Amino acid sequence: MNKINLTTQRKAIFEIIQEAHDHPTAGDVIERLRLKGKQYAYGTVYNSLRYLTDSGLIRELKLGETASRYDARTEDHQHIVCTQCGRVDEVMAELPSDWLNQIAQDTGYTVHETQIVIEGVCKSCATP
Amino acid sequence: MNKINLTTQRKAIFEIIQEAHDHPTAGDVIERLRLKGKQYAYGTVYNSLRYLTDSGLIRELKLGETASRYDARTEDHQHIVCTQCGRVDEVMAELPSDWLNQIAQDTGYTVHETQIVIEGVCKSCATP
DNA sequence: TTTTTAATTTATACTTAGTCTAAAACTAGT
DNA sequence: ACTAGTTTTAGACTAAGTATAAATTAAAAA
Structure with a gap:
């Protein structure tokens, strides 16, 4: 490096x-x-x-x-996007590793990274 | 509709x-x-x-x-992309719902969709 | 069947996000 | 100070997609 x-x-x-x-x-x-x-x-x-x-x-x-x-947060984490206002929040919940292992097995891929984008509606957009 | x-x-x-x-x-x-x-x-x-x-x-x-x-496959599924050759494969393994529920709880969002992109190296690129 | 209205397609101009290039400006090492 | 390597700059260019207005097609009404 x-x-x-x-x-x-x-x-x-x-x-x-x-x-x-x-x-x-x-x-x-x-x-x-x-x-x-x-x-x-x-x-x-x-x-x-x-x-x-x-x-x-x-x-x-x-x-x-x-x-x-x-x-700038480089720790492993994911994101959730509000489809109404465009706001992006962090998702710190760690991805279940069994799930990833199963995918690696099913697909034959060596998994390097996962970019997960969850879409939804944030609290302030849900309650107007 | x-x-x-x-x-x-x-x-x-x-x-x-x-x-x-x-x-x-x-x-x-x-x-x-x-x-x-x-x-x-x-x-x-x-x-x-x-x-x-x-x-x-x-x-x-x-x-x-x-x-x-x-x-054209509209059933709920995700994708895995090979970072070497660009090939895209389907991932049928269902996302653990507890994980999604936890996220909804942590973030206060109402989750609508998840687009998960897993990056890795496919079998044929891994074994040259 | 003709007329009118609405939806769709077409051609083309435009926008946005980002890359490429060649010249100029720094930065280090001698 | 001199040279080599790295960065920055300005500006041209590209790729993906949107917007618009006119022309075409389809549907509904008379």
Whole structure:
């Protein structure tokens, strides 16, 4: 594992993700950088997000929306999305390992990762 | 529930999805239609895929790739994607309901759907 | 059967998210 | 300071999908 090289830009972007508690998209990151008076090239933000993801400092979430979201919580966990308001919450409940083992056996795959997206309606949308 | 109106185009597209056993993307559908000598407007294919999805005849799969895939198997099941060759297989193992109940309780959400994408390496990629 | 209305398809322009490229600007090591 | 390697920048480009307005088809009414 190589040394992680956190340039000014990468650090600033990493901080945005860490401060955020709403799983921002690349577009969100660009906007928040601008609010802090920092404006980096379009491609730099995407490159940095990929670099941070590859380094394991953040996680890329593909939740079935058009844009990827990013999360600084790298511990194994899943997400639940509200189909009404778009809000994303963390799901810490661990996936039953027997279930995963059964899948590995059934399919012959070696399982590496599971991205689970649960869709539902959040409390505040359910009670108007 | 309204009556389902299967036009010529929608029927042809539905058939492509039914015949396929590889979860084709919209692009794949357009190509296969062309091979059959059928060429519909770009937007028609997208509209039809959405119509068929909304009617419950097919399912849209968002597997974290750039393009959605479509599946004529509408029974509840999940998918496993090979990170090497991109192949997609069905996972019929049912999700443990206690796990889902726990999540509903923990998060306060009313759970509607779960799209689970398991990533791994398929048998033929594992043994070269 | 003609007329009217509604739904669908078509062609094309547009949007969004993200990649690619080549030049310029840093950063390290000598 | 000089060179090599890495990053950033600006801007062109791509892929997937949406929006729109006109043309076509289908359905309903008269």
